[in-house]
Amino acid sequence: MQTLNHPFPLFDSHKRFADAQDQDYPDTQKLLKPIFASDSNKYEHWLWTKEYLQFIARHKATGTFDRFRNECERFLLWCWCFKSDKTLSQLNKIDILEYADFLWSPPKAWIGQDANARRFEESGGIFKINPNWRPFVSRQSKASKLKSPYHISQSTLNASFVALTTFFNHLIDLDLIAKNPIKQAKKDCRHLMRDTQVRQVHRLSDLQWQTVLDCATQMADQDSRFERHLFLIASLKTLYLRISELSDRDNWKPVMGHFWHKDGYWWLKVYGKGNKLRDVSVPVSFLPFLQRYRESRNLGPLPLLDESVAIISKNNSHKGLGARQLRRFVQEVFDDAYLKLVQTGLTLEANELKSASAHWLRHTGASMDIEENRDLKYLSEDLGHASLATTDTIYVQTDIRNRAESGKYRKV
Numbered sequence: 001m002q003t004l005n006h007p008f009p010l011f012d013s014h015k016r017f018a019d020a021q022d023q024d025y026p027d028t029q030k031l032l033k034p035i036f037a038s039d040s041n042k043y044e045h046w047l048w049t050k051e052y053l054q055f056i057a058r059h060k061a062t063g064t065f066d067r068f069r070n071e072c073e074r075f076l077l078w079c080w081c082f083k084s085d086k087t088l089s090q091l092n093k094i095d096i097l098e099y100a101d102f103l104w105s106p107p108k109a110w111i112g113q114d115a116n117a118r119r120f121e122e123s124g125g126i127f128k129i130n131p132n133w134r135p136f137v138s139r140q141s142k143a144s145k146l147k148s149p150y151h152i153s154q155s156t157l158n159a160s161f162v163a164l165t166t167f168f169n170h171l172i173d174l175d176l177i178a179k180n181p182i183k184q185a186k187k188d189c190r191h192l193m194r195d196t197q198v199r200q201v202h203r204l205s206d207l208q209w210q211t212v213l214d215c216a217t218q219m220a221d222q223d224s225r226f227e228r229h230l231f232l233i234a235s236l237k238t239l240y241l242r243i244s245e246l247s248d249r250d251n252w253k254p255v256m257g258h259f260w261h262k263d264g265y266w267w268l269k270v271y272g273k274g275n276k277l278r279d280v281s282v283p284v285s286f287l288p289f290l291q292r293y294r295e296s297r298n299l300g301p302l303p304l305l306d307e308s309v310a311i312i313s314k315n316n317s318h319k320g321l322g323a324r325q326l327r328r329f330v331q332e333v334f335d336d337a338y339l340k341l342v343q344t345g346l347t348l349e350a351n352e353l354k355s356a357s358a359h360w361l362r363h364t365g366a367s368m369d370i371e372e373n374r375d376l377k378y379l380s381e382d383l384g385h386a387s388l389a390t391t392d393t394i395y396v397q398t399d400i401r402n403r404a405e406s407g408k409y410r411k412v
Helices: 026-038 038-058 062-082 093-104 142-147 154-173 181-187 208-221 226-240 284-296 323-343 347-354 358-373 376-383 388-395 398-407
Strands: 119-123 128-130 259-262 265-272 276-282
Touching: 026 038, 038 154, 062 093, 062 154, 093 154, 093 181, 142 388, 154 181, 208 226, 208 284, 208 323, 208 347, 208 358, 226 284, 226 323, 226 358, 259 376, 265 284, 276 376, 323 347, 358 388, 376 388
Parallel strands: none
Antiparallel strands: 119 128, 259 265, 265 276
């Protein structure tokens, strides 16, 4: 079957998926036709997966849809290639363990080199398969590839089990299959490590954060185009925001009117993970950054009720920006801060910053406020955690510090 040597995408992005018509994807349909003709079960499984992803697209955020689509798509392609004699209802624990082996070390033909390769390229309303797309992407350097083979990470492998567990449970709920082999297989998977490590929160040190903030401020002072960068950096850290919570999405447009004021206190209404709305408290120290950014856009000092302009906008417009563009802004500041640390001889701090992502700013803000003894309950509510235990597990490490201190001066 051609899929083995040339895996191809089955489902498009969240934005296009809802309105996707089969005739708009002639390349995909041409490849699917002989597959379905040879086995009607394969068409049924493709349809089940498509309907499941439609359910996910309606009820989950874009990032969640992307993860579940990626995992279901890979699994379906694998089934067609390596388990073509079985239906989904016939798969057992041994089959899933074989799939885990496949995930851990996929064939070279399934591994791409371009992390930004889109599934499809549009031309005149027709979406053609991108020949550079692959189900897996290698982010290793050339030197690393020569030394060691490609393997997925522990977190990716675990995420695959989670997504497929949910997929099979969905099929069970619809009485399409009778059992879920994923849970049993996960317990016996030789590639999954049971993690009892000390949890490390990915955050910036005080020095790294101050350098990042100083660089963002200097960039904005020198060129007004970077006012967005400064405001974004300050927002993510101080308000504990995820990048998606400031990005323009199909079902939510963050606007200035989401800042609101009552009884002398400022709040920001946020649409976050799990499709939950929450109100984040806005500290007084953040208001100068908000005022500065608004003034750079010729807006009044502070937001007005029902103000409909985007919180972070495109140049010379009131339209919002997507998550990819916002991440690029953060990275530009991080890159500048990295060079600043290198120039001052702080190589270790610089190298740590080089691996940081935008999400580290959320962790940085929460960790620093924990150190300042902010009430854990209020911090948890601002973070949007479902329970206090989540915040405690991630950020409160008093017992870990005590353990480290007790063993610090052990003798050899």
